[in-house]
Amino acid sequence: MSEEYVIDVQGLVKRFANKIAVNSVDLQLKKGEVWGFLGPNGSGKTTTIRMICGLLHADEGHGTCLGLDIQKDAEQIRRQTGYMTQRFSFWSDLSIRENLEFVARLYQIKNKRQVIDDTLKKLGLFDRQKQLAGALSGGWKQRLALAAVTMHKPKLLLLDEPTAGVDPQARRDFWDEIHRLSLDGMTVLVSTHYMDEAERCDQIAYLAYGELITKGSVQQIIDQSELVTIKGVGSQVRALLSEIKNNTNIEQASYFGSALHVSGHDMTLIKQGIEQAQTKLNIHDIQWQEVSPTLEDVFIALTQRTGGDKRGHG
């Protein structure tokens, strides 16, 4: 095993019936890093997470998690990992504290009372400990889930879309907590569809169609994409979209608020395409400015390209 990595897996493959859900995925996460796991619905994020923590047997590939073999040491990995699933469930008719007592028994935590008190305080749940879990709002439920999966002090936290449907303030608080945990040395892998959350991560891995398309810091991913973007602002910008999308030199066009972002790999061709569309529709009052592509621009372009390749190869 590598001393350096908390997760070190190579060539992970998972098939369901005849379909490949995950295809040859490599991942290396260092201690204390926060990784964002992104990709469209069904791209294989949950399946990969489940293989890493030994809940699902990989059909091919090998590697270690916390220095343990993912194919052989599943039980030991699970004991040292906090895994928050998409549908993390509680006893809704038990209080916050009673739920944590239940989890503490499950993990055979020693000195339960003290550990539960500390966890409640750390996550700002102490004053609410008697509230029924079923009556909590989305943000508080997520905190309870985080309390439940961190109470046994895991070295690795795997969070599968932990903030889906949670309001922005609660999501921000949740992320503050994630960063606090990483400062204590916990390694975190979080799957998310939110771009602002991706930007809070040290590193990102992006999956599409079961394949790892890119990984690195936000800036590295933007730079590696070699995507160029131009932003248009003006009253007639909405009329341009469908005409621009018909142009084969333009890989991607979409609205960001009242602005139109147009992206591709050759700015000269993009500008030509825009000019053709404007001339055809007799639109001349749009101001264009070259901008750095956003992470979302890059991910949409990557997904479209990968999808095109897949369709192209049948």
Ligand SMILES: Nc1ncnc2c1ncn2[C@@H]1O[C@H](COP(=O)(O)OP(=O)(O)OP(=O)(O)O)[C@@H](O)[C@H]1O
């Ligand atoms: N137990 C299963 N049996 C059959 N197919 C499965 C099973 N689990 C996942 N799949 C399929 O594998 C593919 C990858 O699914 P997975 O849940 O890993 O994607 P995901 O990236 O986590 O998606 P989402 O963002 O929607 O959560 C999908 O096509 C899914 O339908």
